[in-house]
Amino acid sequence: MKSPGGNDWSRRKSQFTHHWLKNGLLSALDAAANVMHGRATGRGYVQDVLDHEVQEWPARREELHLLLDAFDAEMSPSTLFDIEPMCNWEPDLRRVMRSVLHEAWMARSTMREALKRTSAAAERVDDAYHALIHSTDGTTEEASGLVRSLDVLRGACRDLCACLESLPQGVVLT
Amino acid sequence: MNRASLPTVLIVDDLFGRDVRGRANRERQNLCGKFLLREVDASGALRPAAVEVREAVAQAVFCRGQSPIDSDVGDMVENDVPAVLEIVRSGWTDALARGRAPWAMVLLDLCFLTGHVTEASHRRNPGVPEGRPSDEETYFGLTLLDAIHKEAPELPIFILSSKPRAQVSLQFSRRGALGFIDRGDADGPEQLADALWTHGLIPDASGGLVGFSLGLLLALREGRRAARHRENMLIRGERGSGKELMARFVHREAIHRVGAQTAEDAAIDARPFIVVNSAIFTPTLFASELFGIQARTATGVDGKAGLIELAATGDLFLDEIGDMPSEVQAAVLRALQERQITRVGGRESIPVDVRFVSATNADLDDPAGAFRPDLLDRLRSGGTIWLPPLRARTADVAMLAERFVREAESSRKGIRRRDITADALALLRDYEWPGNVRELRSVVFEAITRFPDVEHLVGEHLTIPSQRTTKTQVPGAKASRASAVNAGSTISLAELFAEMERVRVEPQFVADWGGKLSEVQRHHAQLIARMLRAALEATKRRTPECPSGQVLIHPAAKLATGDPSLTASQAADLFKRLLGPLAAELEGDLKDAYGTALRLRPRSGQTRSRQ
Numbered sequence: 001m002k003s004p005g006g007n008d009w010s011r012r013k014s015q016f017t018h019h020w021l022k023n024g025l026l027s028a029l030d031a032a033a034n035v036m037h038g039r040a041t042g043r044g045y046v047q048d049v050l051d052h053e054v055q056e057w058p059a060r061r062e063e064l065h066l067l068l069d070a071f072d073a074e075m076s077p078s079t080l081f082d083i084e085p086m087c088n089w090e091p092d093l094r095r096v097m098r099s100v101l102h103e104a105w106m107a108r109s110t111m112r113e114a115l116k117r118t119s120a121a122a123e124r125v126d127d128a129y130h131a132l133i134h135s136t137d138g139t140t141e142e143a144s145g146l147v148r149s150l151d152v153l154r155g156a157c158r159d160l161c162a163c164l165e166s167l168p169q170g171v172v173l174t
Numbered sequence: 175m176n177r178a179s180l181p182t183v184l185i186v187d188d189l190f191g192r193d194v195r196g197r198a199n200r201e202r203q204n205l206c207g208k209f210l211l212r213e214v215d216a217s218g219a220l221r222p223a224a225v226e227v228r229e230a231v232a233q234a235v236f237c238r239g240q241s242p243i244d245s246d247v248g249d250m251v252e253n254d255v256p257a258v259l260e261i262v263r264s265g266w267t268d269a270l271a272r273g274r275a276p277w278a279m280v281l282l283d284l285c286f287l288t289g290h291v292t293e294a295s296h297r298r299n300p301g302v303p304e305g306r307p308s309d310e311e312t313y314f315g316l317t318l319l320d321a322i323h324k325e326a327p328e329l330p331i332f333i334l335s336s337k338p339r340a341q342v343s344l345q346f347s348r349r350g351a352l353g354f355i356d357r358g359d360a361d362g363p364e365q366l367a368d369a370l371w372t373h374g375l376i377p378d379a380s381g382g383l384v385g386f387s388l389g390l391l392l393a394l395r396e397g398r399r400a401a402r403h404r405e406n407m408l409i410r411g412e413r414g415s416g417k418e419l420m421a422r423f424v425h426r427e428a429i430h431r432v433g434a435q436t437a438e439d440a441a442i443d444a445r446p447f448i449v450v451n452s453a454i455f456t457p458t459l460f461a462s463e464l465f466g467i468q469a470r471t472a473t474g475v476d477g478k479a480g481l482i483e484l485a486a487t488g489d490l491f492l493d494e495i496g497d498m499p500s501e502v503q504a505a506v507l508r509a510l511q512e513r514q515i516t517r518v519g520g521r522e523s524i525p526v527d528v529r530f531v532s533a534t535n536a537d538l539d540d541p542a543g544a545f546r547p548d549l550l551d552r553l554r555s556g557g558t559i560w561l562p563p564l565r566a567r568t569a570d571v572a573m574l575a576e577r578f579v580r581e582a583e584s585s586r587k588g589i590r591r592r593d594i595t596a597d598a599l600a601l602l603r604d605y606e607w608p609g610n611v612r613e614l615r616s617v618v619f620e621a622i623t624r625f626p627d628v629e630h631l632v633g634e635h636l637t638i639p640s641q642r643t644t645k646t647q648v649p650g651a652k653a654s655r656a657s658a659v660n661a662g663s664t665i666s667l668a669e670l671f672a673e674m675e676r677v678r679v680e681p682q683f684v685a686d687w688g689g690k691l692s693e694v695q696r697h698h699a700q701l702i703a704r705m706l707r708a709a710l711e712a713t714k715r716r717t718p719e720c721p722s723g724q725v726l727i728h729p730a731a732k733l734a735t736g737d738p739s740l741t742a743s744q745a746a747d748l749f750k751r752l753l754g755p756l757a758a759e760l761e762g763d764l765k766d767a768y769g770t771a772l773r774l775r776p777r778s779g780q781t782r783s784r785q
Contacts (some may be wrong), residue, residue: 022336022358031207042225164340
């Protein structure tokens, strides 16, 4: 059951952004980059990162799409009609006002742009992921190509983090 | 930097404290690879790692701030403050007491997930629970920050988190954390190296200033901070406490910043370091040595550059500035104000780019003294570094003695290698060392010269006057309950304060001295006030926001009394009791401290005896 006021959406966003994207994937990519740039060594480490953390992206991408798709339903101020005191309003009035509030929010909200930017950032991560996988087809010995692809993916992931962090933590009326 | 000299950081997290089990330890390894850390266990032994770091920023001990440490599906995971404090103490209180390097810094995560480890949560991150809504609402990292800061106010703490900094910046600042490193930032190693450089408690890796005591580590930190700028610095400390070594440390550290290996460093490396002992020159000679002499063809006088010119782009170390003649003080002040000098007998102004690093063991702040206050202000425009006396660094004595023994052995042929026996160490630790480290070195060298053919340095080899081996005795004091316990050994300041308060004077004595007793009591109160002021100065928390330092009565009281178990309330009572008689005339730090004590303990009669 979803909690009111966007808590559940925020928690899922936090799990994706902080617990997986930043602490999981980005940490691994940065460590792999240090190996590729000669600041550290690790036999088979880069390949291991490619096989595990990076390979999680397709499944996580779906999770992210679901999260972004659920934004309107869970983060619109219309969800305030599900909780005290507005849930006590007369049902017809509540239905009408819920719709009005949602439309007004959609029209005024800057969230629409933020969501678009986030979706675009996710697409760039997807592109970078495919480029990286392609660059490692057959061999991982082509170091310069791999380093480049790895750096592009790191940059795209950071952009995605920034976009996700710009989305609200709870329901906002503006 | 070799591994032995790497600073050790404690990382408290909800993910990384688990034992290696399959891929369960993966995130810890990634973090080490990302931040260029070497993972070690609590004993300092290197742990196996997937990534071998070449130029490590630090070595890290990980601690899961939760129990159980190694969780699996079905386990209930809860946050655990006492367990974290235990680990903090092992590398802080215990390390400092035993003369080991303490934590250079603690890095705290913010969000700790709690609750049941489910199949789903375990699949996402092995051993990690689902989390409760409250985990995201009230960060456990901030609770830990409060607890650790209360336990160890001088221990530097940084937040290391993937959460947005802005969300918690006010909260972590108010609770005493010194900064925030975002785990997602690409330049993580550089940020961590910078944080360690500026705030970390790190021993002198070059071996110049030997020891791990808190006072020394705080002084070294000030030295590192001074190495970042070119402002003039003042070094204060008793004779023989290592002021010139500190000046050289400041000079040298400018080129050894963690991770900085640039072409600019090489240029800094070539900067000169010139030493001037202010005590050995007459006024005339001092001026010509400092400012140089203008050549005169008519009189055949050869010109020569002065020491200030020779130190151009580098550091001029002015030792014992309290001995600088007043005429020279005026000329030095002009040079500092105008950043140019004129050679003796010359007219031409020569621009100079020199940093003055000065040292003194005298209190130059005395307005009735001979030192110009305007010059003093200029000489310490970049801050003051306080070097602790050796008697306040008892835990360092063994390491220093070992160092001097090896030095003496290697400096002379045919001398046997020896160990230092426990009785010799006890004697060395128990002595007050008015001549500080220099005196300790002399005593050790003399012992080795006199006894070159032995395998053990024993107490009988050491020339320490026996009547001077006991610390802070009260001459003529009648044995009381407190002093009887310590008869023939030492008395702590806490006990001394208690003894002073117990003094009862016979009425006839008062009559004989014609009312002089109140004057004596007043001087007594002033003496204690000076002691407390010194303790407050030594324990101030200096931050970029408050460079003059924040007065902290709790650590100051602990330092002044030598009692690490003193509570905050007892510290407040102590300040109230000792400063009360002077309350009307208190100024500066003492006034602040007294005000804090009154706020903390507004009512009287709450003093709880520790005996």
